[in-house]
Amino acid sequence: MLERCLHSLRLQEHADFEVIVTDDSPDDSVADLVRDFRAGFPIRYEKNPSALGSPENWNAALALAKGEYVKILHHDDWLRSPNALATIADQLDQHPNASMAYSATVDVYPNNAEVVHQTTPAQLDQLNRRPESLLLGNFVGAPSGVTFRKFPGLRFDPQLKWLVDIDFYLEALKHGPAVYIPEPLVNIGLHEMQVTNAVQHDPAVVLPEWAHVLGKNPRYVKQGWKMYDLLWRMFRNFGIRSQDELVRYCAGNPVPAVFRQIVRAQCRVPAALLRAGPASKALMSAAWVRSLWL
Numbered sequence: 001m002l003e004r005c006l007h008s009l010r011l012q013e014h015a016d017f018e019v020i021v022t023d024d025s026p027d028d029s030v031a032d033l034v035r036d037f038r039a040g041f042p043i044r045y046e047k048n049p050s051a052l053g054s055p056e057n058w059n060a061a062l063a064l065a066k067g068e069y070v071k072i073l074h075h076d077d078w079l080r081s082p083n084a085l086a087t088i089a090d091q092l093d094q095h096p097n098a099s100m101a102y103s104a105t106v107d108v109y110p111n112n113a114e115v116v117h118q119t120t121p122a123q124l125d126q127l128n129r130r131p132e133s134l135l136l137g138n139f140v141g142a143p144s145g146v147t148f149r150k151f152p153g154l155r156f157d158p159q160l161k162w163l164v165d166i167d168f169y170l171e172a173l174k175h176g177p178a179v180y181i182p183e184p185l186v187n188i189g190l191h192e193m194q195v196t197n198a199v200q201h202d203p204a205v206v207l208p209e210w211a212h213v214l215g216k217n218p219r220y221v222k223q224g225w226k227m228y229d230l231l232w233r234m235f236r237n238f239g240i241r242s243q244d245e246l247v248r249y250c251a252g253n254p255v256p257a258v259f260r261q262i263v264r265a266q267c268r269v270p271a272a273l274l275r276a277g278p279a280s281k282a283l284m285s286a287a288w289v290r291s292l293w294l
Contacts, residue, residue, distance in 0.1 A: 001076040001189060002030060006037045008078040014086035019043040022061040024051045055156035055164050058143075062155060070150050076189035077144035080106060084185040088147045091179050099176035100148035100169070103185040105141050110191055116184055117141045124180045131173040132220045134166045135213070136230060140178070145186045148172050162199050163209045167216075203238040203249050210234070211253035221258055225288055228258070232284040235262050236274045242267065261291050 002021075009019055019042060023030045034045045044064065052060060058072050069092055071085075079085070084103075091101045107115045119127075123139045134140060143165050148154070154175070156168050169178075199205040210231075214221050221227060240246050246263050247255055265287035266274060274280050 003033055005073060005075050005078045006033070006043075008080075008084075009073070010037065010041055011082045012079065012085045013082045014089060016089075017042065017085055018065070018067060020061045020064050021045045022052075022057050022064070023047045024053065024057045026051070054161065056158050059155045059158070062150075065150060068150060069147050071147040072143045073186075074142070074144050076191065077142065078187050078189070080185055080187050087181060087183065087185060091181055092147065092149070095177075095179045097176045098149075098179040099151070099172045099174075100146055101179045101181060102140055102146040103181035103183060105145040105186045105188050106184045108187050108189050117145075117188070118182065118184075119180050124178070127173070128177040131170050132217070132223060134169055135163075135220055136223060136226050138166050140165075140169055142186075142188050143168070144188060149175070151175050157212075159212055160209050162206050163213050167213050170217075170220075203240070204251070206234070207238070207240075207246075207249040208251040208253050211250045211256055211259065214256050214258075215254055221256060225285070228262075228288040228291065229281075229284055231258060232262055232266075232280075232287070235259075235266060236280060239271065240266075241271070258291070262287065265290075 006019070009017075021030065021034055021043065023046065031045060031047065034043060037043055038045075046060065046064065048057065048060060051057075061072070062070060069089060071088070073079070088101050088103065092098060095101070102119075104116060104118045107117055109115075119139050126133050127140070140146065146169070149172075151172070154168075154171060156164055160167055238249075240249065240263055243260060243263060246259060250259070265283070269283060274283070
C-alpha cells in the first residue's frame, strides 16, 4: 500500500514539496521501500524509537514538516492524478484566508468498486458558518483528502481515535474557512484493518471520546434535535442502562449533562421498545422536548 502511495507522489507535476515518512512498523520493510524511492525524490524518513500509534505518529510527521501547507496522506491512500498537489496549492494560494482545502475523494473497496465522496454547496456553507455541524456527520471525509496551513499548536488530539479527524478539522477551522475542490483528487483505500473499523462499535472508545470532544466547546452539543437524536441512537445501540455504567465508560472525562439526561430517559422504558424504530423516535422526541426545560 505504501508503495502505491509513494508512487502517486512521485508522479506529481508540482515540484515544490517534501515527503515525510514516520515509521511505526516493527521491521525494516518501510525503510527498505523508502530507500528505493529516494533517488531524485524529496523524501525524509524517520523511524520512531517505539511505536507511537495513531494519531501521535501523524503528529510526529507534522512536527517535521517545513512547508506552509501540510497534507497527511495515509499509507493506504493515494493521489488520484498527477496534478493533485498543484491543484490544492493553487486553491490555497488563491484563498489566503482559508485554513484548509479539501477535495472530493473516491472510496476504493477491496473489490475495486469505487464510490465518490463529495460535498454539496449547502454543506460547505454550513461548514464555514457552523463548523460544529461536522459532529452530526463528517462530510469533509478522511484526513488524506485535506490539506491545511501549518498553524502553531495545530495537531491531532492524542486522546482520540474515532473522532480524531473531525476534532482536528474543528481546530483548523478556528483559523479560517475551508475551501472545497469538487474534483476527486485522492483515492481512499478501504479495508478491514483500518482503525475506524476496529473502534466504531466499541463503547469504551466511542463514549469517552464524545465526552472529551463535547467538553471542549459548549456549542458542540447545542445543535438541537439532530444532535440529541444522534446521541440517543448511540446510547440505545450501546445499551447503556445506568448512570454508573455511563460514568465508567466515560473513563474520567466529565460526563456531559445531555448524556445523563438520555440515559435517564432510556432507563425508564424497556430495551425492546427502544429497539423499535418508530417508538424510539417518539420517545427521543419527547425526551428532547423535556430537556429544553431543564
